[in-house]
Amino acid sequence: MRIVSNPLRGTGLSPDVEMARGVLRTVADPVRAMLSACPVHAETPLLDRTDLAEALGVASIRIKDERQRMGLGSFKALGGAYAVACAVKEAAEAALGRSVAASELTSDAVKSAVSDLHVLCASAGNHGLSVAAGARVFGVKASVYLSDSVPEGFAERLRGIGATVVRAGEIYEESMAAAEQAGRSEGLLISDSTWPGYVDPALTVLEGYTVLAAETVEAMEAPTHIFLQAGVGGMASAVAATLREAWGSDPKIIVVEPDAAACLLEGVQAGGPVTAPGPVSNMGRLDCKDPSHVALEYLAREADAFVTLSDDEASSAVARLAEISLESSPSGAAGLAALITCRDADRTALGLSGDSRILAVMSEGAV
Ligand SMILES: Cc1ncc(COP(=O)(O)O)c(C=O)c1O
Numbered sequence: 227m228r229i230v231s232n233p234l235r236g237t238g239l240s241p242d243v244e245m246a247r248g249v250l251r252t253v254a255d256p257v258r259a260m261l262s263a264c265p266v267h268a269e270t271p272l273l274d275r276t277d278l279a280e281a282l283g284v285a286s287i288r289i290k291d292e293r294q295r296m297g298l299g300s301f302k303a304l305g306g307a308y309a310v311a312c313a314v315k316e317a318a319e320a321a322l323g324r325s326v327a328a329s330e331l332t333s334d335a336v337k338s339a340v341s342d343l344h345v346l347c348a349s350a351g352n353h354g355l356s357v358a359a360g361a362r363v364f365g366v367k368a369s370v371y372l373s374d375s376v377p378e379g380f381a382e383r384l385r386g387i388g389a390t391v392v393r394a395g396e397i398y399e400e401s402m403a404a405a406e407q408a409g410r411s412e413g414l415l416i417s418d419s420t421w422p423g424y425v426d427p428a429l430t431v432l433e434g435y436t437v438l439a440a441e442t443v444e445a446m447e448a449p450t451h452i453f454l455q456a457g458v459g460g461m462a463s464a465v466a467a468t469l470r471e472a473w474g475s476d477p478k479i480i481v482v483e484p485d486a487a488a489c490l491l492e493g494v495q496a497g498g499p500v501t502a503p504g505p506v507s508n509m510g511r512l513d514c515k516d517p518s519h520v521a522l523e524y525l526a527r528e529a530d531a532f533v534t535l536s537d538d539e540a541s542s543a544v545a546r547l548a549e550i551s552l553e554s555s556p557s558g559a560a561g562l563a564a565l566i567t568c569r570d571a572d573r574t575a576l577g578l579s580g581d582s583r584i585l586a587v588m589s590e591g592a593v
Contacts, residue, residue, distance in 0.1 A: 227567045228485065228534045229575045234494055238527030243498040246519035248425040250467045251433045254440035257304070260311045260328045261437070264363060266296045270438065272445045277550060282565060284582040288449065289562070290442050293554065293591035298359055300511075300558070300590035301438050301461060302352035302418070308434035309416045309427045310345055310360030310368075317343050337365040344369065344413030348405035350398050350457065350511045351380035352590060353418045353431075358389035369413070371405040373397050375506055375513070377593065397506070399515055419458040419518040429520065432464040439468035442585065448473035449585040451578065453561035455482045457514040459490050459521030461589065466528050477585075478530040478577060482564040484509040484537070489517040490525055491532035498522075508537040511557035511590065531576060535560060539567045548592075558590035 239245070261267040273289040292301035311331060318326045321339040330336055343366040347357045354370035361368035368389040372381055374396050381391045394404035402419070409415025420428045452469060454462035459481070466479050481490055486504035493499050499519050507513040540556035543563030547554060556563070565584060568576065 227536070227539055227564070227572060229572055230491055230495070230532045231575070232494055232526070232529050232531055234497075234526045235530055236527065239498055239523055244422070245499050245523065246420045246422045246425050247523060248420060248429050248520045250463060250520065250524055251429065252436050252464075252468045252471055253433075254436045254468065257308050257434050257437050260308060261304070263311070263328050263331055264296065264307070269441050270295050272442060275550075275552070279584070283580055284578060284584055285580060287584045287586065288446055289552070290438055290585070290587045292438060292587060292589050293558065296359070298352070298355050300352040301435060301587065302356045303359065304356070304437050305418060305431035305434035305460070306347065306353050306356030306416060307360035307363070309430040310357055310364060310366070312430050313345060313414055313416065313427060314340050314343065314364040314366060331364055340364065340366055343367070345416050346405055346408055346413045347371070347416045347418070348398065348402040349376070350513065351376050352511060354380070354384055354389065355387070357416050358384050358387050362388045367413070369408070371401040371408070373401040375510065377510070379593070397515070398513060418460050419514075419516070420520040421516070422519070425520065428460075428518070432460050432520070435461050435464035436468045438587070439465040443469065443472040446585070448477055449583040451478045451480060451576065451582050451584050453480050453482055453564055453584065453586040455512055455557065455560035455587070455589060456490055456521075457487075457512040458516070458518040459525055460518050461587070462529070463518070463521035463524040465587065467524060470528055479528060480531045480533055480564065480576060481525055481529045482533045482535060482560045484512050484540070484560075485534040486537070487513045487515050488532070488534045489515055490522055491534060493517050493522045494526050494532060509535070509540050509556040509560055512560060533564045535563055535567060539563060543567060552588065553592040554588050555590055555593045558588050561586040562588070
């Protein structure tokens, strides 16, 4: 485990750095209004695990439990599906020449107006499921690009909900390049990351994630420490933005990445986006070697610390959590894994004590 206190906290990256920029929108209500058209949309639980808090020597541990989100198994359900809904709305309004209400999006008139729409994305698994589920609800075509490192189980689930699966490359970044290429001629790319020349509709995807944070704010008082696992940093940035707005600058925000893919930590150290190469990690959904630029810019200013975990540390935390009926994957449990892995010196570095009140997100169930 490695802990780096954020040298850019409060100031952020220099405005002179050439990178994609965009404003994170943190108003969750329009997202909730749109998602309420979806029958499986429901608030997820916020667990209060006093047993784990006692075992780890902190005052409390609250866990936003995203394992059942919209029946898709992760928080990612919120982002891609919402971005597809927004794309459908826009296409329908252009085709019909009038405004279209959220309640109309699944009507036959809208479906026939947008039947040519084709959405595509690259995915480490969960984002693709969200885009594909949205496409199915609104009757549009979806293609999902998966690298060889994504388990076949995800491919089967994607095909099961009607998406075309395209295997492309060995690692996530190669599948992303293939999806980006296809997006130029074959359809609308709905990525969960941002880079120069591509910011929207990824910002819409991030806006979807703010729902999990808004639900959390409504259900608890401000904690002292917030552990957020990150791949490209989309979830951590969208959740952190919403929580900072509600709870101010006191809670310590700790971003957790695999040591094989610490692109946010390294970006903050380098003062701008960099590729962080490394071997394939067992934290598959966090195994992103390039950050989302918008997420990096935001986290560079707002995160207090960046932590990296080894595959072994993630696996042993997953096993320990399973013993107390908190089944998850190394990706889904990485935030809690960082807390579990802390030794005395790490606790000091993160300002953890017996009075600490922890918030973590269990971002997916066991895979
Ligand atoms: C379960 C899970 N947790 C965390 C993440 C990290 O999210 P982000 O890539 O937005 O940082 C992902 C990304 O796919 C994920 O699927």
